[in-house]
Amino acid sequence: MHISWGGLGSVFVVSLAVGVVVVVLFSLGIVAMGKRTAAFERHTSSLGPNVTAALCFAACVVLVLYGLYLIIAG
Helix, strand or coil: CCHHHHHHHHHHHHHHHHHHHHHHHHHHHHHHHHHHHHHHHHCCCCCCCHHHHHHHHHHHHHHHHHHHHHHHHH
């Protein structure tokens, strides 16, 4: 039995990197939602945090769906 250590290492590095990216994007989305709530409490209208939160969460969904596609198609 032969183990491709290079392939295993590259899978590990990519998985770690994508995991960190998803966590950071999700955290940024939560922070943006908090800023939206703070703006709402001050009775100011700001579209920026809404768009930022939506983009962060959408990017998380896209990354998760792409990962599922790679697992199912492979």
